[in-house]
Amino acid sequence: MKTTLLLLLCLLLGQTPSYSTELASNGATGWKIVLPDEPAVVELTAARELAEHLRRVTGAEFPTVSEQDVPADGTCLIFIGRTAKAPKKDYKFDEILIQLDAGNLILAGHAQRGCLYAVYSFLQDMVGVRWWTPTDTRIPHQPTLAIADDLHVSYAPQLISREMYHRDAQPTVFSARMKGNGFLTPEYGGAVRIINFVHSFYKYLPPEKYFDAHPEWYSEINGQRKHERGQLCLTNDEMTQELIKNVLDTLRKHPDAKIIDVSRSTRRKAATPARSC
DSSP states (O other): HHHHHHHHHHHHHOOOOOEEEEBBBBBBOOOEEESSSSSHHHHHHHHHHHHHHHHHHHHHOOOEEGGGGOOOOSEEEEEEEEEEEOSSSSTTOEEEEEEETTTTEEEEEEETTHHHHHHIIIIIIIOOOOSSSOOOOEEESSSSEOOOTEEEEEEEOOOSSSOSSSSSOSSHHHHHTOOOOOOGGGGGGGOOETTTTTTTTHSOOHHHHHHOGGGGGGGGETTEEEOOOBBBTTTTTHHHHHHHHHHHHHHHOOTTTTTEOOOOOOOSSSSOOOEEE
């Protein structure tokens, strides 16, 4: 999509982008994929996905080598992840970098999975691969594959947590290719952790701990305080303060988490009378 937009913009401005950097020509290539000398597991995944898709697109084999095995001034190299060629910067969470530089292609980004997303973005936007569903993929046939000489893409997603909550959309590989991050195994960068994901009221104020002493903290249904198929009474200031305290305590116990959920419980399994606090 970005390549198409770039082409349209150039046509409107009376310019034609140059695609003279060939990754493959007539089903053959001299390019290599370069990994750090001690690659992270996600960098290994990124290199494997790139090599496999480029082989299917061009028919050429793109060998993967270690950075120590290529000359410092070498060209026709695709650098994956935290190599010496990747610009040193404070990458934002899940940020990617795709850049053609001095005859080499750099696919890098945030350490957790940025290089993997860079690979997927490159394959989609520059090569034309499409992952329609977990089982339906479009692989274009391009024995000669060229990329723009001024290729440079850098961006970070605005949403920390990205996922499709559908059974067919949750296999790890497809989620990663869609740039989701909620159901990923370590080889795809691991999942973004959400503490107490949805229906979490009672996880912070469990009725078995609080109800006997504070029934007014829970729903009033037909004139009686209940917690079965009920909720917290959000108009009770004392309850609110205890809820806030417990949420903050939970955050302190999980310093690595980026998101915490505070939402209504799911105790209602059948139609119930109107309730109030």
